[in-house]
Amino acid sequence: MNIPGDDFYALITQALQSRGSGTLQRALYRALREAILSGRLQADSCLPGSRMIASQLAVSRNTVNAALEQLTLEGYLLRSRQGTRVAHLGHREAGQSPPALDVTLASRMASLPAPTPRGTPVPAFTPGTPAINYFPLPLWRRLYDRVLREEGSALLGYGSPAGELSLREAIARHLALSRGIQCDASQIVITEGALEGVSLCTQLLSEAGDIAWTEDPGYAGAKSVFAKSGLTMVGMPVDEEGMRLETQEHSPKLIFTSPSHQFPYGSVLSINRRLALLEFARQHNAWIIEDDYDSEFRYSGELVPAMMGMQDNPPVVYLGTFSKTLFPSLRTGFMVLPKALAHAANPAIGSLLRGGHRAEQRTLALFIEEGHYARHLAAMRRLYRKRYRQLREALAVELHTPHRVLAGEGGMHLTVAIDGVDDTAIVQQAKQYQLAPAALSGYYLDTQRGQTGLVLGYGNTSASQFAPGIRRLQRLITQWQDEKG
Template structure:
């Protein structure tokens, strides 16, 4: 060997002493492999025999031989009747690692920073439903029943467009709840809304084409469209939703809107603008992606019908997800394509998606068909309505800083605007107190239009925590104001 026997055995003894929960054989394997890769055991070095190693380390010979045979199988050792010899590998240390030498493609560098996900979620985290109210025992029974009845048949890939039973259940629910009359063949199951957006971009656009997105708006839209090579164009939002009438941008190939409850402002796209947007899309051969965000949770009146159901054969792809109505980890969403587009897309869906999560999709289909979904939505609607009222009261009574609430007639969050303030710093400081409101300014693409404030998620925050949390936010705002004024 190229190292003394004592150093060799010390290396192995230390590895065995620090092996934690791994087996002795595995610890021995890792110690020898790492020593070879690091150059401590050089090429053509001959190791002591397995009997000698076993006796010195007080191990069984089978344990030692198992480690040596695995190393030989992977090409680190050469074994023959004379024993084990270190194989000649490509040079390991002939170059230095430069962590700054790798650059991602330029269009990926334009993506917005991903949201920080905490587990469990912090107070006021936007977009998180009341997880402790989800009927987990019922869900467990449905999942167990599906696995018992279907057994190993659900372990394969399945239909790339998703389980047929779930698509049928979604079509029935949409007809009753959203006024969308579609066939199950028009529905594609996705892993949440973001994959649905990415799929729309791949099906409908070419790199370099224009995509209109709401400003402020959901940052995932910019991520999906930018990653697809599109050129996002920020279209302003006012209290009637997407404000495009006098906008002079290039005609888009794809338009994203959340007309029922715009995120984060809570604006509702008026009927006049919905019809105008449909007309505009037809005139310019554009597609509208309708994100029906939080549409199930309206507190002032009945849910607003979807754009996709307003006109026959409308150029609208309807985007839905169960992340907000059930739980985010389900990772199940869907898109509804117009009939002609569904027919055209059918041959390529299998090349773009792989079927999966079959048991969960079958269980979800039963959850919907047996009426559990409608009952859960009704219960959550009552809970969220009450929580929103209590949050409004807490803001009115305990936030002395002047503020304005935008939207707020539905959904799982309230957005408050504040006079010019570093809301990013405010949100960062709030995290130190287990609060996670989102800074409003980060949702703007056009910094000339930016407004400041906080997006307060109340879906997974108990009403008993509102008052102390709002009081803490007021303290942080006061501190920031004093720091800004130099006091």
């Protein structure tokens, strides 16, 4: 066994001198560990005694022994009456760098849609983001403090996997008034946003290889869940009456739709298609996942009733979210299950979810029960209605390229269909100017064959940004057209 020489002490001394704010013990530990891993201290090398190391380094023997003991505990060193020596760490030669990793993602990852930027601050025209600066944060803070003051440590446990009972009861009462859904708290499961609701539906109601119908174009998040769950997706075309029911060779297990305000086209699923879809699901033992992401924001006429409230015991799982109506980082959504499904799924819910976020859920329950939620929705409805009309006016004046505006009278986005442009390239270039519209083609299952255009979010974009933002987008479109010749 070889014993390290003066270079050993020089190495350790240098490490101790550059230790920064760490302790001498930690610096000595790291220096020895690095020397062993790099091969400068080879296997079976015998270290000097702790007394000699301490003397040479001018540190206490306790410091040296503590570092050596930690390295021994982790397996770098072997200590016995015969002394301390370096352990064998494997077959790789001393100092040899590890080989590069062969990184291959699962094949189903290739079908995932492109991610949506979620940075802060939110750039103009980002779809799906509400006017977070209008949220009554001081009121929320008071309610949150009240919850902690009244219940305190009682809320620190997991709680019910289905979520806080007070919140589920508040949601049930709200749905009865605003969405025409008659349900009770036992049918409601609180989720971390609507996306977790989609994931739970796939786990509860489908097997890998089953078929899922999706709107085409449609919500990218649902497609991500279906892809990673191993489902086979079949796109259903969308027009001014919403999703078209087209007969396929194989029946689906899941049918995902946003009937009250289709994303991204904005159309409303007509009553004939709703009834046909419900009947189809019953006949083929399929489940409809109704994504009701922003139906509270309707700017003409009454709110469009939910599909789930149209019949008794419908084959529908209803998904709602507070990320669009309040603020995204709340990460709170919910799903409503038919009574029979809720009863059957209850044991599985207990295994799949762990509860949590109890103080936030109790705060949200108070926010709803005391009428603050209804008042906030009314205020946001007025704001978004105004922005919707102002954006349409800006498009009429500033966007000269031939286009079609696809939008229902509601929501927080407008879709502009523009034939024959590379919308993905234009969106990439727009980022340089703090503009973040989405490429319409990206919402199709086949992004190369979908309608091109831009999806413009106006929820968190002030009206003062509309005209200059559209002018910039027009210049980018013109620039792209000139380059293509």
